[in-house]
Amino acid sequence: MSALPQPPYYAVIFTSQRTQVEDGYGDMAERMVALAAEQPGYLGVESTRGGDGLGITVSYWRSAEDIAAWRRHAEHRIARDTGRSDWYAHYTLRVAKVERAYAWTRADGTQDPQA
Amino acid sequence: MSALPQPPYYAVIFTSQRTQVEDGYGDMAERMVALAAEQPGYLGVESTRGGDGLGITVSYWRSAEDIAAWRRHAEHRIARDTGRSDWYAHYTLRVAKVERAYAWTRADGTQDPQA
Numbered sequence: 001m002s003a004l005p006q007p008p009y010y011a012v013i014f015t016s017q018r019t020q021v022e023d024g025y026g027d028m029a030e031r032m033v034a035l036a037a038e039q040p041g042y043l044g045v046e047s048t049r050g051g052d053g054l055g056i057t058v059s060y061w062r063s064a065e066d067i068a069a070w071r072r073h074a075e076h077r078i079a080r081d082t083g084r085s086d087w088y089a090h091y092t093l094r095v096a097k098v099e100r101a102y103a104w105t106r107a108d109g110t111q112d113p114q115a
Numbered sequence: 116m117s118a119l120p121q122p123p124y125y126a127v128i129f130t131s132q133r134t135q136v137e138d139g140y141g142d143m144a145e146r147m148v149a150l151a152a153e154q155p156g157y158l159g160v161e162s163t164r165g166g167d168g169l170g171i172t173v174s175y176w177r178s179a180e181d182i183a184a185w186r187r188h189a190e191h192r193i194a195r196d197t198g199r200s201d202w203y204a205h206y207t208l209r210v211a212k213v214e215r216a217y218a219w220t221r222a223d224g225t226q227d228p229q230a
Binding site for chain 1: 171208
């Protein structure tokens with residue numbers, strides 16, 4: 001992920017447990033990442049899912065208002081509805097204000113795939 | 116993860132990219148999760164790592180002071196130092212105040228491995 005601005009900014013911590021239903025999930029997840037990146041106030045995203053089906057996606061935003069606007073986006077609403085009907089067994093969503101941030105990168109030339 | 120209290124509380128968002136060095140990493144990671152759970156103000160943790168080596172761990176705490184105390188813990192310091200020397204190519208740590216939280220669980224009897 002690109003460098004973020006100095007705090008304060010906002011994080012949406014989305015933790016989810018997938019069902020076994022794959023139908024359309026991958027396409028939707030990719031589309032939501034691309035669509036979020038076009039929204040006002042979007043700063044970045046970090047996302048991963050382990051072999052046990054637990055996923056954590058953290059998206060970063062300039063303000064709580066920007067997050068609220070993204071939540072109301074029509075295509076995002078449809079994805080959310082389908083997530084509830086098909087893809088997720090459980091999820092938790094938290095909105096948090098980032099107060100401090102610190103990054104460390106190895107200085108020995110190791111590639112950083114997030115850069 | 117068990118249910119958390121009503122916000123506000125704090126989240127530490129730790130995003131890391133692993134090196135290829137495995138030596139002791141798994142044991143350390145397990146030990147840190149167990150040790151964190153013994154600290155004052157600890158509320159819970161969610162952690163996952165994908166096949167690409169990107170990991171996200173979010174731990175939850177009652178206050179910023181509890182987080183600072185955990186950061187100063189001697190055994191945690193040693194793990195951090197070894198993380199920098201051996202295990203991590205890059206990491207970012209953010210301290211954020213959770214303002215709102217929302218959980219959804221499928222009502223059809225699907226097991227929730229996080230409960």
